[in-house]
Amino acid sequence: MKTEEQAWRDLQARASAQLRNGFADRVIRVAHGPQDSAWNALRAHASGQLRPSFAERVIRAARAAAEVPSLSSQFALSAATAAVCLAAVVLVQDRNALQNDERNLADWENIVMVAQDYDAMQ
Amino acid sequence: MESTTTTALADLVRRAQKGDENAQRELIVAYQHRIAGFVFAMTNRSDYVEDLSQQIFIKMVRAIDRLQAPSQFESWLFRLARNTCIDQLRRQKLRRIFLPFGEEHENIPEPAGAVDTEELDALRHALAQLRPQDRALLALVQEGRSHAEIAETLDTTVAAVKARLHRAREHLREHYQPDHEN
Numbered sequence: 503m504k505t506e507e508q509a510w511r512d513l514q515a516r517a518s519a520q521l522r523n524g525f526a527d528r529v530i531r532v533a534h535g536p537q538d539s540a541w542n543a544l545r546a547h548a549s550g551q552l553r554p555s556f557a558e559r560v561i562r563a564a565r566a567a568a569e570v571p572s573l574s575s576q577f578a579l580s581a582a583t584a585a586v587c588l589a590a591v592v593l594v595q596d597r598n599a600l601q602n603d604e605r606n607l608a609d610w611e612n613i614v615m616v617a618q619d620y621d622a623m624q
Numbered sequence: 625m626e627s628t629t630t631t632a633l634a635d636l637v638r639r640a641q642k643g644d645e646n647a648q649r650e651l652i653v654a655y656q657h658r659i660a661g662f663v664f665a666m667t668n669r670s671d672y673v674e675d676l677s678q679q680i681f682i683k684m685v686r687a688i689d690r691l692q693a694p695s696q697f698e699s700w701l702f703r704l705a706r707n708t709c710i711d712q713l714r715r716q717k718l719r720r721i722f723l724p725f726g727e728e729h730e731n732i733p734e735p736a737g738a739v740d741t742e743e744l745d746a747l748r749h750a751l752a753q754l755r756p757q758d759r760a761l762l763a764l765v766q767e768g769r770s771h772a773e774i775a776e777t778l779d780t781t782v783a784a785v786k787a788r789l790h791r792a793r794e795h796l797r798e799h800y801q802p803d804h805e806n
Contacts (some may be wrong), residue, residue, distance in 0.1 A: 528801075531743075531800075532797070532800060532801060533797075534797075535793060535796055535797040535800050536743070536746070536747045536750065536796065536800050537743070539743060540741075540743040540744060540746070540747040541661075541747070541766050543741050543743055543744040543747075544661060544664060544665060544744055544747055544748070545657060545658070545660070545661030545664075547664065547670070547744060548657075548660040548661040548663065548664030548665075548670075548673050549656070549657035549660045549661060551660060551664070551670050551671075551673035551674055552656055552657075552660055552673065552674055552677060553674060556652070556656055556674070556677070556678075557649045557652040557653045557656065557681075558649070559678065560652050560678050560681040560682060560685070561645055561648060561649055561652070561685070563678060563682055564648075564681070564682045564685035564686060567682055567686065568686065
């Protein structure tokens with residue numbers, strides 16, 4: 503016949519057998535949150551992902567990127583080209599209109615002169 | 625001693641601002657491990673580390689001449705890093721919306737042995753449960769940034785930083801389980 507105390511001890515033994523090794527350490531770690539060692543491991547793992555000569559590659563890539571015109575400068579160049587083309591079209595159109603006007607005026611003057619000559623002859 | 629280091633860093637930054645490639649290289653070498661750690665904490669992806677770190681340093685090289693105060697270099701660099709990582713996470717989220725079936729390819733698990741400690745696994749798991757802004761906050765604190773510097777980086781007040789930091793630490797603790805099984 504088990505005594506009550508014996509029964510409690512059995513229960514405790516059974517329950518504590520459920521706890522895995524290092525239980526106390528785990529509880530302490532969870533209670534305190536990640537320690538510096540965890541953050542250091544994270545940094546070490548991350549810096550291990552950088553291949554050798556990382557800095558050289560960055561400098562080369564930055565140099566190459568500097569040679570490619572930026573989006574804003576490409577846009578500015580396109581806008582300037584469009585403005586020059588528009589100005590040229592307006593200028594040519596204006597000159598053509600002026601020449602047409604002069605030609606028409608000269609034709610009308612001829613017609614007027616011919617009409618005046620005709621009137622004079624009559 | 626610390627002021628000597630700060631002066632040396634400011635000199636290095638000034639040389640880099642004048643286009644001295646050796647100074648730029650020295651800055652990259654000096655900060656590459658810390659930036660890599662920051663990127664990994666933010667994205668939780670090993671395959672992003674090199675690519676994003678490179679993007680961050682290219683931005684640094686191209687924009688360093690616009691940095692007004694060389695003594696603020698570290699805060700400025702980590703602000704660049706934070707913004708680059710958050711942009712990347714945003715793009716990733718958008719891609720998931722437009723390419724819902726691409727998700728399984730987006731979340732490729734780390735190869736076996738790539739993450740080798742229980743502590744690191746647990747920290748990565750806990751960080752993954754947080755919002756990117758909170759991850760950035762915790763990573764900036766780990767980088768030794770003061771509350772005032774973080775407030776400046778995040779465009780907020782010191783009191784707000786303290787409150788958010790408190791909440792972020794609580795969440796991290798809630799999810800941090802070193803015996804967590806993936």
